[in-house]
Amino acid sequence: MTTTEAPPGSLPGTARAARPQERTAQRRRAILDAATRVFGERGYNNGSLVEIAEIVGITHAGVLHHFGSKEQLLLAVLAHRDEVDIERLATQQRPVGAEFLSHLVATAQANTERSGIVQTYAVLAAESVTGDHPAQEFFRGRFAVLRGDVADALGLTVGAPASDERVVAAASAIIAVMDGLQVQWLLDAETVAMPDTLRFVIDAIVESLRRSVAATP
Amino acid sequence: MTTTEAPPGSLPGTARAARPQERTAQRRRAILDAATRVFGERGYNNGSLVEIAEIVGITHAGVLHHFGSKEQLLLAVLAHRDEVDIERLATQQRPVGAEFLSHLVATAQANTERSGIVQTYAVLAAESVTGDHPAQEFFRGRFAVLRGDVADALGLTVGAPASDERVVAAASAIIAVMDGLQVQWLLDAETVAMPDTLRFVIDAIVESLRRSVAATP
DNA sequence: GTCTATATCGTGATAGAC
DNA sequence: GTCTATCACGATATAGAC
Known part of the structure; x- marks a missing residue:
């Protein structure tokens, strides 16, 4: 999934600018998933931004564009996992x-x-x-x-x-x-x-x- | 303790060659202690040979001379801890x-x-x-x-x-x-x-x- | 046995083109 | 938003002098 087609449901002509923040959010989530996997497989110290970036299909500079630093990426991974858990708990009482x-x-x-x-x-x-x-x-x-x-x-x-x-x-x-x-x-x-x-x-x-x-x- | 005085009890003149393997063993133990500390404080991946060497008072090349590689040093640390435990168990039944x-x-x-x-x-x-x-x-x-x-x-x-x-x-x-x-x-x-x-x-x-x-x- | 010097590599991060 | 290019740094490991 590295192509740049318009999001489903968007009108032709308005495609590119329609929901840029949505595509960004998707990318961020993809990076978070990859980072979760890499940090798990290799630990934080030994895990590298290059490997995370390769999984997503971008370069490590792209990853840093979204999260600023490796450390912030780790904290985002942990926060994200908590959010997911909380969602699951909120659904059922x-x-x-x-x-x-x-x-x-x-x-x-x-x-x-x-x-x-x-x-x-x-x-x-x-x-x-x-x-x-x-x-x-x-x-x-x-x-x-x-x-x-x-x-x-x-x-x-x-x-x-x-x-x-x-x-x-x-x-x-x-x-x-x-x-x-x-x-x-x-x-x-x-x-x-x-x-x-x-x-x-x-x-x-x-x-x-x-x-x-x-x-x- | 970075000086190179003769081991206590050795005769003058025979000092340097008297028990070289004993001084080596002492050095190895000092390196193991330092490595145990560093690997504990920083983990294996994040711990560095330079830091271990500094504690002992030598360079990282010296550490590698004794243990060959960082990986072998880790295994030696773990084996050493087991030996110490076994000794303690052997003393008292x-x-x-x-x-x-x-x-x-x-x-x-x-x-x-x-x-x-x-x-x-x-x-x-x-x-x-x-x-x-x-x-x-x-x-x-x-x-x-x-x-x-x-x-x-x-x-x-x-x-x-x-x-x-x-x-x-x-x-x-x-x-x-x-x-x-x-x-x-x-x-x-x-x-x-x-x-x-x-x-x-x-x-x-x-x-x-x-x-x-x-x-x- | 320890040193200095060096080779080689990978890292996180930044700058600027597109 | 992602790329290429480059930076500065630190890592492990090796070679050879002393």
């Missing part, structure tokens, strides 16, 4: 409590069919802890929000405030299992059963938490 | 069963005082899933061995064969929690309590496993 926890398992199940996204996330999250990585703030914030969401769901499920430190620790643990399993699965997909293992751990944690809260609320 | 699981918690506790090692491990493990990363085989094998060890300990603890798939899944999960918590902790040390959280999860998993095995052995 957001699950709460135990349903939210089941939703995590369903996500793990879905992830077994899209190793690209999983790898992008896993590689960039770990890479972000180095030096002054551009995505460091992003992931710090992301984990904080995620811990809050999982703690809310756990609190609702076991009947304890989400601020209870045992609940918060359990939330950290569930997120940690998801991330840790992803790395193991990426290295050895046949041995590691992500969704089943996650289901098992969540059940074990909820059960243990329930007991603990019942004993000393 | 290896803990088994529930004691081995407690040993994992103790390790997590010790890790809170050495973020450098933790970061090296976390960053390299995730980076290793990319493309044809030189450490990919190393980490694949490492996870396999680790899963086996934890499964052995779990099997002994709950009275089930280590080959039981529920036991293996539980072993994957425990390793995943350790790794996932490390990333969260590196990004936000104040919020994430590694050892306590790990203890909680291991207890929950063991308890759940015990129940499951008792129901259907």
